[in-house]
Amino acid sequence: MSDTISNKTVTLTDNQTGSRVDLPLLGGSIGPDVIDIRKLYAQTGQFTFDPGYGATGSCLSGLTYIDGDQGVLLHRGYPIEQLADQSDFLEVAYLLLNGELPNKTERDNFVTSITHHTMVHEQLSAFFRGFRRDAHPMAILCGVTGALSAFYHDSTDINDEKQRMVASHRLIAKMPTLAAMAYKYSIGQPFNYPRNNLNYAENFLHMCFAVPAEEYEIDPVIADAMDKIFILHADHEQNASTSTVRLAGSSGANPFACIAAGIASLWGPAHGGANEAVLNMLNEIGDKSNIKTFVDKAKDKDDPFRLFGFGHRVYKNYDPRAQVLRKSCHEVLNKLGVEDPLLELAMELEELALKDPYFIEKKLYPNVDFYSGIILKAMNFPTSMFTVLFAVARTVGWISQWKEMIEDDTQRIGRPRQLYVGPAQRDFTPLDKRG
Numbered sequence: 001m002s003d004t005i006s007n008k009t010v011t012l013t014d015n016q017t018g019s020r021v022d023l024p025l026l027g028g029s030i031g032p033d034v035i036d037i038r039k040l041y042a043q044t045g046q047f048t049f050d051p052g053y054g055a056t057g058s059c060l061s062g063l064t065y066i067d068g069d070q071g072v073l074l075h076r077g078y079p080i081e082q083l084a085d086q087s088d089f090l091e092v093a094y095l096l097l098n099g100e101l102p103n104k105t106e107r108d109n110f111v112t113s114i115t116h117h118t119m120v121h122e123q124l125s126a127f128f129r130g131f132r133r134d135a136h137p138m139a140i141l142c143g144v145t146g147a148l149s150a151f152y153h154d155s156t157d158i159n160d161e162k163q164r165m166v167a168s169h170r171l172i173a174k175m176p177t178l179a180a181m182a183y184k185y186s187i188g189q190p191f192n193y194p195r196n197n198l199n200y201a202e203n204f205l206h207m208c209f210a211v212p213a214e215e216y217e218i219d220p221v222i223a224d225a226m227d228k229i230f231i232l233h234a235d236h237e238q239n240a241s242t243s244t245v246r247l248a249g250s251s252g253a254n255p256f257a258c259i260a261a262g263i264a265s266l267w268g269p270a271h272g273g274a275n276e277a278v279l280n281m282l283n284e285i286g287d288k289s290n291i292k293t294f295v296d297k298a299k300d301k302d303d304p305f306r307l308f309g310f311g312h313r314v315y316k317n318y319d320p321r322a323q324v325l326r327k328s329c330h331e332v333l334n335k336l337g338v339e340d341p342l343l344e345l346a347m348e349l350e351e352l353a354l355k356d357p358y359f360i361e362k363k364l365y366p367n368v369d370f371y372s373g374i375i376l377k378a379m380n381f382p383t384s385m386f387t388v389l390f391a392v393a394r395t396v397g398w399i400s401q402w403k404e405m406i407e408d409d410t411q412r413i414g415r416p417r418q419l420y421v422g423p424a425q426r427d428f429t430p431l432d433k434r435g
Contacts, residue, residue: 010035012044019044030065047417059246060408063096063400064237071317075235076100084324089200089230089393090114093172096235096400117173118194118203120181121151128185137182137388138267144178145171146260156254158406167255168399175395176200179388180207186384201227204392209380221335222379225328229372232321233390235397236314241265241272245398246405247414255402262398263391272387275373278309279383282342282349291349299358309370310353311363318365325371326350338378346374 009022021043025033034057041047050056065074073080076095083092087101094102094110102110127147131140148170149156155167181191184207192207202223210216236242244265248258266272285294297305312319333343350366353359376386405411 008033014044031067047419049419053243053416058238058243058414059405060410061238061401061404062099063397063404064235066237066314068312068314069316071315071320073236073320080232080320081324084228084231084321087231089227089234089396092231092234093396093400096396097168097403113169114173114200115196117170118177118196120174120177124151124178125181125191128181128191131185133186133188135186137179137186137384138263138391140182140185141178141388141391142260142263142267144182145175145263146257148174149254149256152256156256158249158252158254164255164403164406168403171255171259171395171399175392176204177207179385179392180204182388183208183381183385199223199227201230205379219335221331225332225375226379228324228328229375229389230393232325232368233372233393235394235400239271240268241394242398242401245402249402249405250411250414252413255399258402259395259398262394266391266394267387272390274308274367274369275376275390276383276386278346278370278373279342279377279386281306281308282345285345285349287341288345288348291345291352295349295352295356307364309367309373310359310365312367315367316363318363319367321368322366322371325368325375326366329371329375332375332378336378340378343374343378346370 008025010025012021012023013019021040023040024036026036027033037048048056063076065077066072075083075092076099078095078101083095087095090111091102091107093114094107124144124147127144128140131143152167152170155163155170157163177194184191190212192210194203195206198206198218202218205218205223205226206216238246241262245258245262248261249255253261269277285291294305295307297303298307333347350370353364353366359365373386376389377383381389
């Protein structure tokens with residue numbers, strides 16, 4: 001991967017000294033140009049200041065492109081709507097990892113590899129039993145994923161291309177198994193082994209919901225919705241957890257440790273907990289008769305109440321993932337015939353938001369978290385598992401981003417700078433002379 005340098009530059013002028021420095025512009029295949037500031041400190045003795053890195057490009061990437069104003073999400077150039085409608089999760093995983101859609105042979109080989117890596121080392125079962133029964137599933141998933149490097153140390157050499165591939169396949173394959181084990185452990189049920197005759201989404205549902213006492217029947221509507229949830233959460237550019245994976249990986253850390261770091265970042269309520277926040281909000285509203293009261297509260301600038309699941313930090317238009325999941329959401333609710341006051345409340349709130357002038361003007365459309373939260377609730381997943389499922393899907397994006405970073409010869413160890421505001425240099429005062 002190489003930089004694409006345009007013939008344009010940006011000139012910075014020091015108003016005090018009159019000195020000037022020209023900074024080149026780098027152009028991507030689509031999207032805005034970026035100012036290359038890599039030599040800024042060497043040329044000026046100054047850094048940039050960008051808390052949260054909201055205006056900083058940290059890497060070159062060919063995986064995912066987002067245009068929030070237009071509501072566009074592309075994976076390797078393919079619109080997310082087309083992938084969700086015409087592909088499946090493992091095909092999208094192959095695309096993100098390898099850059100192109102697979103032919104039939106490549107697809108078959110990849111699916112076979114993932115399928116035969118789904119089992120985990122039997123000693124991991126004992127590892128799980130070291131956690132308290134009431135431990136949060138994300139705490140368990142974070143710990144167990146980090147421990148994988150102790151069980152699969154034959155694929156931790158990041159300089160070996162084959163080991164990188166094996167580690168990538170292992171993580172994609174084993175994450176649903178670990179997530180299902182975390183769920184089963186939290187509810188006191190026995191673990192289910194993966195089944196090779198099921199596809200990725202079906203296998204995950206089986207491991208979560210099957211019990212030894214009876215046969216578990218997989219509903220194709222539910223499995224399809226699960227697959228779409230995985231696709232729609234597979235990657236989302238340089239968000240907090242992805243940046244965490246890249247930063248950890250830039251030090252040369254093994255891939256299992258890097259993905260565990262990503263899980264820890266995703267666990268934060270400002271990142272991966274959005275669909276859980278939707279259910280908590282619906283619980284707070286409580287009843288359909290209260291919707292207008294809470295909507296009015298959300299419109300009141302002086303009221304701290306927030307409507308979760310509407311609008312998006314990145315998308316200033318309709319979240320393209322939400323358009324896909326809205327259809328699946330209604331299919332799941334119709335198929336299951338769930339009589340749940342909370343889900344009925346959610347559907348009425350959705351209808352109001354799509355018609356209310358305030359929501360339309362502010363572009364506060366229901367987002368992917370709104371619909372995924374409702375679907376997972378209808379599937380009988382507890383809210384504590386919502387972020388775990390997010391992690392299962394996002395592992396594909398994380399490991400693809402990690403692989404891309406390792407293979408990028410322009411990538412350096414992450415070392416953000418700071419604007420120091422602490423005390424200037426001072427002399428040490430002995431203890432007996434301190435007031």
